[in-house]
Amino acid sequence: MENTIDKTSVKKAARKDFTISAVVALVLLFAYPIVQIICSFIIGAIGLGDKPYTQYLLILIPLHLICTPIVYFAFRKKSDIGIEKKSISPIVFLGIIPIIYTMVYIGSSFSGIITNLINDNSQQAVASITTGDSDFFRILVVGITAPIAEEILFRKLLIDRMAKHSQIWAVIFSSVAFGIFHQNFAQLFYATLIGLVLGFVYVKTGKILYTIALHMVVNLATSAIAANLMKLDSEVPLMLYSYVLVAFAILGIVLFCVKYRKFIKLKKNENLTSGEAAKCCLLNPVSIIYFIVGFGFIALTTITMLA
DSSP states (O other): OOHHHHHHHHHHHHHHHHHHHHHHHHHHHHHHHHHHHHHHHHHHHOOOOTTHHHHHHIIIIIIIIIHHHHHHHHOOSSOOOOOOOOOOOOOHHHHHHHHHHHHHHHHHHHHHHHHHHHHOOHHHHHHHHTOOHHHHHHIIIIIIIIHHHHHHHIIHHHHHHHHHOOOHHHHHHHHHHEEEEEEEHHHHHHHHHHHEEEEHHHHHOOOOOHHHHHHHHHHHHHIIIIIHHHSSSOSHHHHHHHHHHHHHHHHHHHHHHHHIIIGGGOOOTTTTTTHHHEEEEEESSSHHHHHOOOOOOHHHHHHHHHO
C-alpha cells in the first residue's frame, strides 16, 4: 500500500510540474504579443515608430525587459530541481558549437523546403530582423539580450521545474516550446533542434551561463558577421562564410559520433518511467491546449505570410 501511495504521489507531483510548465509556455504565447502591441502604440506615440531600430525595440522592451523578468520570478522553482551542477572543459565547450551548427543547418534546410513548398515568406521576415540596418540594436537584441532572455525562459525556467521528474522530457518539452514560441515555420525546426542541444547542455551542467554563451555564439554569427558580409559589394566573402558553416556542420556530425554520444545520456527517475513521464508531460490538459494554440498560431502566421 505504501508503494502505491508513493507512486501516486510521484505521478501527481510530476503532472503538477509539467502542467505548470505548459502554463508558462502558454502565458508566453499570449503575453509577449499583447505587451508588444501596447509598446508599439507607445513607441509610435513618441515618434519612434518608423526608425531603423523600431523592430528591435519591439522585441527588446516587451519580451526581454518586461515579460522575461515577470514570468521568471512568477513561476521559478526555487529548490530541488534535480540537476547537479558540473563544469565542462573549454575543449568540450568549443566542441559543442559545431554540433549546434549541425542542428542549424538541418533545421534551416528543412524549414527552407517547407516554406518554399507552401510559398511562405516568413524567412524574409526573419531575415529583416537578423540582418537589419541598425547595427547596434541588431547586435544588442539578436546577439546579446535574446540569448539571455530565451535561455532564462526556456532552459532555466522550464527545465528547472521538470527535470526532477524526467530530464529527457524536460529537454524535449522546453525545446519544442522554444520552437513554437517563434511562431513561424522558418524558425520552428532549427529553433527546436538548437533547443535540444542547449537543453542537454543545461541538464548535464546545471549552468545557464554555458547555454547563454553558446546561444550568443550562434546569434552573433548571424547578427554581427553574416549581416555585415551581406552589405559588401562582393558576394565572395559571404559565400566563403557559408562554406565555413557547412564545414562546421559536418564537423559537428563527426564530433557527435566520435566524442559526444555519451553526452546525451541523461539521469533517469527511478520512481517514474519514461512512458509515465511522457503522459504527464504531453497529455495533461494544459499541454494539449498549449500545443493546439501554439501550432494554431504558426498556421495563422503562415497564412498571413503566403505569397
